[in-house]
Amino acid sequence: xxxxxxxxxxxxxxxxxxxxxxxxxxxxxxxxxxxxxxxxxxxxxxxxxxxxxxxxxxxxxxxxxxxxxxxxxxxxxxxxxxxxxxxxxxxxxxxxxxxxxxxxxxxxxxxxxxxxxxxxxxxxxxxxxxxxxxxxxxxxxxxxxxxxxxxxxxxxxxxxxxxxxxxxxxxxxxxxxxxxxxxxxxxxxxxxxxxxxxxxxxxxxxxxxxxxxxxxxxxxxxxxxxxxxxxxxxxxxxxxxxxxxxxxxxxxxxxxxx
Amino acid sequence: xxxxxxxxxxxxxxxxxxxxxxxxxxxxxxxxxxxxxxxxxxxxxxxxxxxxxxxxxxxxxxxxxxxxxxxxxxxxxxxxxxxxxxxxxxxxxxxxxxxxxxxxxxxxxxxxxxxxxxxxxxxxxxxxxxxxxxxxxxx
Numbered sequence: 001x002x003x004x005x006x007x008x009x010x011x012x013x014x015x016x017x018x019x020x021x022x023x024x025x026x027x028x029x030x031x032x033x034x035x036x037x038x039x040x041x042x043x044x045x046x047x048x049x050x051x052x053x054x055x056x057x058x059x060x061x062x063x064x065x066x067x068x069x070x071x072x073x074x075x076x077x078x079x080x081x082x083x084x085x086x087x088x089x090x091x092x093x094x095x096x097x098x099x100x101x102x103x104x105x106x107x108x109x110x111x112x113x114x115x116x117x118x119x120x121x122x123x124x125x126x127x128x129x130x131x132x133x134x135x136x137x138x139x140x141x142x143x144x145x146x147x148x149x150x151x152x153x154x155x156x157x158x159x160x161x162x163x164x165x166x167x168x169x170x171x172x173x174x175x176x177x178x179x180x181x182x183x184x185x186x187x188x189x190x191x192x193x194x195x196x197x198x199x200x201x202x203x204x205x206x207x208x209x210x211x212x213x214x215x216x217x218x219x220x221x222x223x224x225x226x227x228x229x230x231x232x233x234x235x236x237x238x239x240x241x242x243x244x245x246x247x248x249x250x251x252x253x254x255x256x257x258x
Numbered sequence: 259x260x261x262x263x264x265x266x267x268x269x270x271x272x273x274x275x276x277x278x279x280x281x282x283x284x285x286x287x288x289x290x291x292x293x294x295x296x297x298x299x300x301x302x303x304x305x306x307x308x309x310x311x312x313x314x315x316x317x318x319x320x321x322x323x324x325x326x327x328x329x330x331x332x333x334x335x336x337x338x339x340x341x342x343x344x345x346x347x348x349x350x351x352x353x354x355x356x357x358x359x360x361x362x363x364x365x366x367x368x369x370x371x372x373x374x375x376x377x378x379x380x381x382x383x384x385x386x387x388x389x390x391x392x393x394x395x396x397x
Contacts (some may be wrong), residue, residue, distance in 0.1 A: 033277075034334065084277045086335050093332045121278050131275035138269035141261060142295065142343065206348050210269075211276060215345025216338065218372065222380040240350070248354025 015072035017106055018050045023077045024113045026057070026064045029092050033084035035220060036229040039064070042096050046109075049100040061235050081174075082239075084216065091116045125165065132211040133158030140207025145200055149207075152189065152198035157208035160185035164212060178212055178246040185209055186254025209247055214240040259299070266295035266343050273342045279335055286325050287339030294318040295343040307371075311344045312378040312385075319386025337386075341379050346372040 022043040029039045039059050047055035047068050056074075058065040061082060067074035095112050098104045104112070121128070136157020137150045145153070163184040167177035185208045192198035217240035225233030270291020271284045279287060294314045301310035322336030349372040356365035 038334070084338075086274075086338065087278045087280055089334060090280055090332055122281065123275050123278065128276055131272040135269045135272035135276070138265035138272070139348075141265040142269065143348065147261075206351065209351055210347060211273070213347030213351045215347025215350065215376075216341070218347075218350060218376040219341060219345050219379045219383075222373075222376045223383065226380055226384060244350040244354040245357075247351050248356075248358050251351075252355055252358040 015052070015068050017110075018047055018052055018068045019066055019072065019075045021050070021106055021110050021113070022046050022055070022057075022068065023064060023066050023075055024110065024117070025092050025096060026059065026066065027077050027079060028088055028113065028117050030059065030061065030064065030079055031082055032086070032088040032092075033082060033216075033220075034089045035227075036060075036224050036232040037227050038089075042092065045100055046096050050106055059229070060231050061239070085121070087122055088116055088119065091119075129158050129161050129165075132161035135211055136160075136208040138207075139210040140203050143203055143206055145203030145207060149199055149204050152192035153204045153207040156185050156188040156192065156204060157211060159188050160208055161211050175242055175246050178243055179250045181212055182209055182247040182250030183254050184250075185212075186251040187258070190254060190258050205251055209251065212243075212247055214243040217243065262299060263292055263296060267292040270295075270339050270342045274335075274339050277338065279339070280331065283325075283329060283331055283335055283339075286329065287336060290318055290321060290325070290336050290340035291342050293321065294340045298344055308374050308378045311375050312382045314344060315341055315379045315382025316385045316389075319383050320389060323386065323390045333387075337383055341383070344375070344379055346375040349375065 025046055026039045026043045029042060030036075034042075036059050040057050043057050043059075043064075043066060044055050047053075052068040054070065056067045061079065063076060063078045065074055065076050092113065095104065095109055095116070099106075099109045123131075133154040137154040140149055140153035141147070160181045164177050164181035167180045168174070171177065186205060189198060189201060189204040189208060192204065193201045198204050217236060221233050221236035221240055223233075224236055267288040271288035273291075274284055274287040294317070297314040297317055298307075298310050301313055304310075305313075318340030319337055322333050322340055325331075325336045326333040349368050353365050353368035353372055356362070356368060
């Protein structure tokens, strides 16, 4: 908090508004892939600058509990889906900073947060797919693959990312969409190698599954564990494990069948 | 080596598009990813992948702190971009594939390696944060 508490005296908003505001901010951040400690920190900051310095929160990847004041009731919010959306993390961070700087009132902050919550991905979907395919090709090179496999890796990575988006809209089960997407990746890579356009099957596959694999999830899980958020760390670890399992299975099925 | 630098730069900035990073930070994110991959490649031959990723993450975390202050964005953007080339996604996938293919020995080995590397990345990020706080307190 940069502002001097004597000069800037916050008007004490009522408990319910503060709780809702904090929960909304926390929910957006958690859904967008912020670390647990950052979510707790932001919520307690917002509460403090609205006049509740002794707020308590309990954050797990699937839900947040928050109590603004000892006198008030605690509230709970559930979280069904988590992605990585750093734009939203940045936006919420900015709003909480403006709030503690006194540039926003609680009501304005709530409206802004609502806006952030509904905001779509800043990049169009074709650009995301293009980015995924380019990243696949580049990762293939970084894993010591040859340049003659660059285009096959790009194609199978791009189609894999398409598949994960498509299947996720079809059935809202993350495990299934990842399994199908990696099956598609395995299939396309195999076709390329069979046609003689691709050469090292393993390199092509590992490059093209990179946009799907949970590398960041694993790291975040370990970070949570080290920060003492044991429940969050373990559940994030399980999520990462499931994703890796889905991808491994999809590829293995594709290779075994054909 | 040059090809590695270029591809790691492109891969990191392409990944930040998937993570919906603010547009004005794409370039810096690419640079962060490239530097971490370069340090990793240089040190990996001498000290092995685990220590190499620890050092690379620490340095890129410090760089992220500097970038964050320069461009007034949260640190998470740059630290995520910087660790993109290092995170053991490929190893985790390999481990799971070995499990599915009934090659349990190789699978456990790979899984342990993935766990250790992600541990060292997390350590590196925490280390850079601690260093940042120490410098700030001193100043």
